[in-house]
Amino acid sequence: MKTKYMKQQLTFLSQSVGKVTSLALLLLSSSIPGNAEKIEIHTPNNSLVVDLWKDGEPKFVYYGQRLSTYDLNVLPEPTNANWSHLELFPAYGATHTMSETALAMTHVDGNMSTNLLVQDYKVTDISDKAPNGKERSGKLLTITLKDPLYPSLVHLYYQAYNDVDMIECWSDIENLEKGTVKLTQFYSSCMPIRRGDVYVSHFHGSWAAEAQLVEEKLNNGMLVIKNKDGLRNATTDRQEVMFSLEGKAQENAGDVIGAALMYSGNYQITIDTDDSEYHYYFAGINPDNSEYLLKKGETFTTPHVAYTFSNEGLSGASRNYHTWARNYQLRHADKQRDILLNSWEGVYFDINQKGMDQMMADIASMGGELFVMDDGWFGDKYPRKTDNSSLGDWVVDKNKLPEGIEGLLRDAKKNGVKFGIWIEPEMSNTTSELYEKHPDWIIKAPGRKPVLGRGGTQVVLDLSNPKVQDFVFNIVDNLLTKYPEIAYIKWDANAPVMNHGSQYLSKNEQSHLYIDYHKGLIKVCQRIRDKYPDVIIQDCASGGGRANYALLPYFDEFWVSDDTDALQRIYMQWGTSYFFPAIAMASHISATPNHQTFRTIPLKFRCDVAMSGRLGMEIQPKNMTEAEKTLCRQAISDYKKIRPIVQFGNLYRLHSPYAGDNLASLMYVSDNKQEAVFYWYKLETFVNQHLPRIKMAGLDPSKKYTVHELNKIDTTPLDCEGKTYTGDYLMKNGLEVPFKHIVNYHDQNDWASRVIYLKAN
Ligand code: DGJ
Secondary structure, three states, X not given: OOXXXXXXXXXXXXXXXXXXXXXXXXXXXOOOOOOOEEEEEEOOOEEEEEEEOOOOOOEEEEEEEOOOHHHHHOOOOOXXXXXXXXXXXXXXXXXXXXXOOOEEEEOOOOOOOEOOEEEEEEEEEEEEEOOOOOEEEEEEEEEEEEOOOOOOEXXXXXXXXXXXXXXXXXXXXXXXOOOOEEEEEEEEEEEEEEOOEOEEEEEEOOXXXXXXXXXXXXXXXXXXXXXXXXXXXXXXXXXXXXXXXEOOOOOOOEOEEEEEEEOOOOEEEEEEEOOOOEEEEEEXXXXXXXXXXXXXXXXXXXXXXXXXXXXXXXXXXXHHHHXXXXXXXXXXXXXXOOOEXXXXXXXXXXXXXXXXXXXXXXXXXXXXXXXXXXXXXXXXXXXXXXXXXXXXXXXXXOOOOOOHHHHHHHHHHHHOOEEEEEEOOOEEEOOOHHHHHOHHHEOOOOOOOOOOOHHHXXXXXXXXXXXXXXXXXXXXXXXXXXXXXXXEEEEOOOOOOOOOOOOOOOHHHHHXXXXXXXXXXXXXXXXXXXXXXXXXXXXXXXXXOOOOOOOHHHOOEEEOEOOOOHHHHHHHHHHXXXXXXXXXXXXXXXXXXXXXXXXXXXXXXXXXHXXXXXXXXXXXXXXXXXXHHHHHHHHHHHHHHHHHHHHHOEEEEEEOHHHOOOEEEEEXXXXXXXEEEEEEEEOOOOOOOOOOOOOOOOOOOOOEEEEEEEOOOOOOOOOOOOOEEEHHHHHHOXXXXXXXXXXXXXXXXXXEEEEEEEEEO
């Protein structure tokens, strides 16, 4: 066995690899040996080791805690014992037919079998711009694979970040054959995971019930998680999963591998467990009805999968995703988010100038900083009175808003708040001027009537068509050119692909629709960001339907769910926080009875839940009592104190609502461990109820923290109020939290929650 050390060659290259364009790549090593050679790339705390040799299949060796040089050298060769095959990118047909494969293609001559063998590899230093525009650096391992029978190449990429525990993997399929090849399966990556007592955490969802945690033990057979919505791939099952490698998932202990596919369209994740010692995780674009014809000379680039490893349990893996997201994925993640009022649940389609002015004045008086006018402001020939018309006609409804957006911006200025606006640019209604002009722009099968969505008239514009891409770009461009004071855009998408068919794509390319739609969408988003880097944009798709790392680089945050019920939000925000940081999770205080669940939850509890994400309001303030406004004013002012800890701090999930014992708790700790904020929610009330005391996490054991309750409603302070405890004590014992609020008899109810601020002396 050779050691991992190789002759080093220094060469300067200039090349473009997939989505990464590196101006000067330093080629560190490249000569491919005849014997197996172990190649390692690492992040600060993780190592990935693969085994490569000329004309052999690339093999997986190790992914986990970073290895010392000594341990790297004694790593065993990948084994064939117990049928563990450990290929990094198995292709269908030549040597793999019975198990899942990463790639399947039909060659020009009709041959459906492919055999991908290593031709070359290189490890390069990269320094480039991350998707959110920030500078990043790391190492890129590129492995070039080729079938001995065909000239086409597959390039497999592993990009390790220098400062965060994240390795992104993807591939390029380069057609160098004499004609068109057909791709029928195109996963981005395969990761073998050693069997044992492995549990997978994944997220099921639907409208108003997004990101519901499912935790299951991996057994023999295949677990398939996929989405076929066409547009909103997080509205059903989600494309991010975590593997707990040492038995049932734990929040703050145990080895965990996280894997987040970064795609905006239909995806498929397959975890194939055969008779070998490994589970094989595959993730990529869903090939259902999506065969892709790749012309001679063309390259198909798959979406990235972002992997992390943590030995600090699920929360540890989440923190890695949050750091990576804040540094390199999300727009403006270093800037505090404004506290806003959104008009939707307050007035729905009943937009008018006076009403908007009143809402702006109300949110300003409670300490808010931004007002967002939601759906219902547009349409000339067909004014948008409800959800059955006008999408596509992005002109102000002059009856509702006689002074137009100018008038709204003037009122926003007068009230001292910023102004934001809702659009749904990818859509139209059959009752709209746009549809009358361009019926050929919508997605529908040739010769068939369109299937109609929301309001009985909604249709989806075909973003594979460059004219539609221009139209969608121009919606944003026109608004922001005319009204540069617009500070915030809510970009909504409320329909799936309801009938397959592109009126733009050729008859041979109809199966490209799902993929080309998303290529078009990303192009538009990129154009918008190139021209408007500063505007804040919310990613909304009937709620959290587009919480994904393909779109988030172009957005600043997403709407977690249309369900604003505080109890259900605890579960949804819990699940969402596995992969997404609080700064991205829009979380609003709304009215009671709740408009989705009809549950009546006291305002204190609603505020405490909303304050654990990006705080906002979604309510008609003029229907609130003075006492309610005072409580919200207090919540907003308290949130301003903790905003940097919530939005930039490190999350520790402490007690899961899914544990079934009526309690949920989490906390955020600032990077320097000087400040923290602790959340405690009682989920149900019984007489003679006994809830566990919650141990904190993430504090500095040697620091002393003084404790203050925020959002207080009790008539007497908590026993711990103003007292000082060591971090060690708080992490080993926690605080005693009373199970109910001490309030006047008539103010009593069955809900209890606490937000506690900790500051080191
Ligand atoms: C769905 C979104 O999720 C809501 O917040 C709201 O914007 C409506 N669409 C408007 O139609």
